[in-house]
Structures are given as C-alpha cells and as structure tokens.
Amino acid sequence: MVNDHGPSGQNRDDVAPRRPRSLDSVDLELVSMTTGFLETMLDRQGQPDVQFDGVTLWEGWTASDRPGIAFRLAQLRAMPELLGWLMYAIVRRSDGQMVGHIGFHGAPGLHSLGDLGDLAHDALEIGYSIFPPFRRNGYALAAAKALIQWANTDRGITFFVASINHENTASQGVATKVGFKFYRNFDPTDPEREDVYTMRLGPDNT
Numbered sequence: 001m002v003n004d005h006g007p008s009g010q011n012r013d014d015v016a017p018r019r020p021r022s023l024d025s026v027d028l029e030l031v032s033m034t035t036g037f038l039e040t041m042l043d044r045q046g047q048p049d050v051q052f053d054g055v056t057l058w059e060g061w062t063a064s065d066r067p068g069i070a071f072r073l074a075q076l077r078a079m080p081e082l083l084g085w086l087m088y089a090i091v092r093r094s095d096g097q098m099v100g101h102i103g104f105h106g107a108p109g110l111h112s113l114g115d116l117g118d119l120a121h122d123a124l125e126i127g128y129s130i131f132p133p134f135r136r137n138g139y140a141l142a143a144a145k146a147l148i149q150w151a152n153t154d155r156g157i158t159f160f161v162a163s164i165n166h167e168n169t170a171s172q173g174v175a176t177k178v179g180f181k182f183y184r185n186f187d188p189t190d191p192e193r194e195d196v197y198t199m200r201l202g203p204d205n206t
Contacts, residue, residue, distance in 0.1 A: 023093075023142050023143065023146050024093070025142075026137075026138060026139065026142040027092055027093050027094050028090060028091065028092060028093060028099075028139060028142055028143060028146075029091050029093050030088040030089070030090060030091070030102070030143060030146060030147060031053075031055055031088060031089040031091050031098075032083060032084065032086075032087075032088055032089075033072075033086070033087040033088060033089055033101065033103070034076075034083065035073060035076055035077060035080075036052065036053075037052050037053070037055075037089065038069055038072060038073040038076065038087070039073065040052040040057065041057060041061065041069055042063055042069060042070060042073065044057065045061055045062050045063055046059060046060075046061075046062055047059060051096075054096050055089055055091050055096055055097075055098050056095070056096050056097045056098060057098055058097075058098055058099070058131045058133070058134075060131065060132070060133070061131065066129070068127075069087075072086055072087050072103075075106070081107075082106060082107055082110075085103070085104045085106060085107045085108075085110075085124075086103050086104065086106070087101050087102070087103035088101060088102050088103050088143075088147065089101050090102055090128075090130070090139055090140075090143045097134075098131075099130060099131055099134035099137075099139050100128065100129050100130035100131050100134060100139060100140065100143075101128070101129055102126070102127070102128040102129075102140070102143045102144060102147055103126070103127065103128075103147070104124045104125060104126055104127075104147075104151070105124075105125040105126075105127060106125075108122040108123065108124055108155075108157055109121055109122050109123065122157065122158075122159060123157075123159040123160065123161050124151055124157050124159070124160050124161070125160075125161045125162065125163065126144060126147065126148065126160055126161075126162050127162070127163075128140045128143060128144055128171070128174070135170075140171075140174045141174050141177055141178065144174060144175075144178045145178055148160060148178065148199075148201075152201050158200060158201050158202065159198070159199075159200055159201075160180070160198070160199045160200075160201070161183075161196060161197065161198050161199075162175050162180055162196070162197045162198075162199075163186055163194040163195070163196055163197075164194055164195055164197060165193075165194050165195075166185070166193050166194065166195050172195070172197075175197045176197075178199070179199045179201075180197035180198060180199045181197060181198060181199065182195060182196075182197055183195075183196040183197055183198045184196050
C-alpha cells in the first residue's frame with residue numbers, strides 16, 4: 001500500500017485527528033482532512049491502495065470531478081486555524097475505507113450566503129458528498145447529523161445553511177431528513193443554480 005505520508009515521515013501536527021463522537025451505529029467516524037490528507041488525495045488521485053494515516057482513499061476520485069478539494073487545501077494553507085471547521089473524511093471504522101467527505105465552508109460566518117443578513121452572522125454552511133460506490137447506505141445523513149450536533153452542542157452554533165444544486169434530489173433529501181427547510185432559490189436565472197436550505201437549532205439541539 002502507498003502511504004508516503006505515513007507515521008514514519010509525517011509531521012505530528014499533520015496526523016488527521018478523529019472527532020471524539022464516533023458513529024458506531026453506522027460503522028463510521030469523521031477524520032479531519034489536514035493539509036497532508038488533502039495533498040495525498042491530489043497527488044495520488046486515481047491510484048489504488050493509497051492510504052493516509054490509516055484511511056484508505058477511494059481510487060475513483062479525481063480532482064476534475066471535485067475541484068473543491070484544491071480550493072479547501074489552499075484555504076487551509078492560508079488559514080490553518082480553520083482545520084476543525086473544514087473537511088472531514090467519512091470513514092468506515094470496520095475497514096478504514098473513506099466513503100466520502102463532509103464539512104463546513106469555513107468558521108462561523110465564513111460562507112457564501114452573506115445576503116441572509118443578521119441570520120448569517122454566525123452561520124455555518126455545510127456540504128457533503130458520498131462517493132458513488134458507497135451511496136444509499138445512510139452515510140451522508142449520519143455524518144451530517146453528527147457534525148451538526150458537534151457544532152451545536154460543543155460550539156454553540158444554532159444556525160446552519162446548505163446550498164444544493166437544484167436537480168440534486170438525493171442531497172436535498174438528506175438535508176430535509178437532517179432538519180433543513182427550503183429557503184430560496186440561489187439564482188433562478190442560472191440553470192446550474194443551487195437552492196438554499198436553512199436550519200435553526202436551540203442550544204440544546206432542539
């Protein structure tokens with residue numbers, strides 16, 4: 001197995017931390033995607049048997065399909081303090097397989113929906129993606145609930161937003177099951193538009 005960023009040659013600060021709350025009921029855990037993690041995804045994309053810190057990457061992933069990975073890497077390099085807010089690999093605990101990723105677009109208030117006014121001053125914008133071979137297993141729903149619960153109970157965030165492609169009914173379904181409600185069209189004149197969903201929670205996740 002390829003593990004060029006493994007423990008023997010890895011900066012201790014770049015070992016991907018696990019989020020304390022596991023998702024044992026669905027055999028998942030969330031693993032923070034550090035700069036080393038993201039670099040490995042980009043450098044080794046399309047190659048089989050690639051690992052980072054015990055997580056097996058999916059060989060079918062390519063940067064051309066998901067250009068946001070490179071953007072998040074640049075964002076993290078510029079603002080390393082965002083690590084806890086950005087991307088997490090969704091990993092099967094039983095075999096270490098990465099099945100997708102989830103995360104916020106930045107720290108509270110750092111999102112693309114500034115025109116929501118006062119509602120958005122501390123909002124978190126969430127995004128998630130499950131790789132094709134691993135879909136329809138409830139992974140996105142479980143991961144989204146867990147990450148939002150952490151932000152709500154541990155960090156006191158009560159307002160969440162999600163922007164979802166108008167035709168991505170699967171992602172819309174996940175958002176609805178998590179508790180998001182349709183807010184508005186992002187740009188009705190754009191056929192590739194993303195609709196906006198919002199969710200308000202109390203401090204006790206109510």
